[in-house]
Amino acid sequence: MNTLSTQGHILIVEDEPRLAAVLGDYLTASGYTHCWVSNGLDAMTTFSAAKPDLVLLDLMLPGKGGMEVCREIRLDSQTPIIMITALVEEIDRLIGLETGADDYICKPFSPREVVARIAAVLRRHRYIPKEDRPDPLSINEESYEAMVHDKKLDLTPIEFNLLLFFYNAQGRVLSRDQVLAQIYPDHRVVTDRTVDTHVKNLRRKLAEAGASEDWIKSIYGVGYKMEYLP
Template sequence: MTADAAAAVRPARILVVEDEPKMASLISDYLRAEGHAPQWIVDGREVLPAMAAEPADLVLLDIMLPGLDGLSVCRALRAASDVPIVMLTARVEEADRLLGLDLGADDYICKTPFSPREIMARVRAILRRTRRGAVPAPNWLQIDEAAWRASYRGVPLELTPVEFRLLRALAAAPGRVFARDSLLDRLHGDGRAVTDRAIDSHVKNLRRKLEAAAPGHDPIRSIYGVGYKLEL
């Protein structure tokens, strides 16, 4: 069996982070019916320990939570992991939606009106992309996280820790556009006050080193008003 086939067969472990028991139970029932393995968490403070104990394939994350709100949980998760995150909320304000996505959420579903079938459709789409249809890492870019080394087109790169984390984040999802705030969360997970424009400086330095390694090649693309992506 190939790795892709094994991924397709293995039940997806999904964290359901929701403080309303009836809703959490209903979502979990639908997930089990589709062959997934849900774990229900009520308190936002329990999410990171649960992920550390056994990483999930996807997180369904309510915004209004006891202990630690969903947006704070999303920020913390994204600083430590690339796990897909789908925000669940009763709020419909545009500011909430944009904030959730800027923090690194992959999707956003309003619970009013509540549609378990819509949630399952979003879950299926994201799992197809991340477990079987993910874009392969470019073979011209090598990243050795254990040794904290990277090379571009066969040339070793001398990167600062921030530049290494930036390259690692972009390379984890080639073609995906990362908002500046989302990238900063991956670079500085300690909550320090850093303006989102600081990412421009880090990208400029990283580009300079990539171009020095392979003149004429610039794999990082700027998306005006949004952020950056790494192209194959």
């Protein structure tokens, strides 16, 4: 991790100079260092040279779009990425996250909110590596069994598949359509409420076993995301 700042080094990829300058001022005031690039074509070169702790990445960039830049970063790096977009339609936000982004924020926004989002994402990425921590959740795909703190979960087959799907996609936002396709591969017609009911039951059973309902978060207008800290 970059040691230029006690908070972190942020790469801003934004084609609006005024907005980039304001973001930079707020980052500096909050103890971060930063660098800026104004187009997608130069983004990867700057990323490789700067080795940032996090990337603020605009979706609409000259030369090369933000989603393409995000995919290129994800080819060999797990550096956190927050997408910035003026496209508020659900599909645009979802596609951005499916390319590997960790979060998104829509224009217009408060620079204070951006700094708060950066701090939250960096906190998640700065925990001790998972392999060095005991994992309270264990899943056995062969026996269709899952345990929390060594306590077996009494799950239905759908709930087990749902838990496994969330677990394997930790940190990613999953739309209800994606969840439906996973738990009902025969594409039967069911409502969004059906998905919500399965998630609610899974949360309850995790909580009864000593887990936290916060492991599975609802993302308003999009779907769900599993995010837990062993």
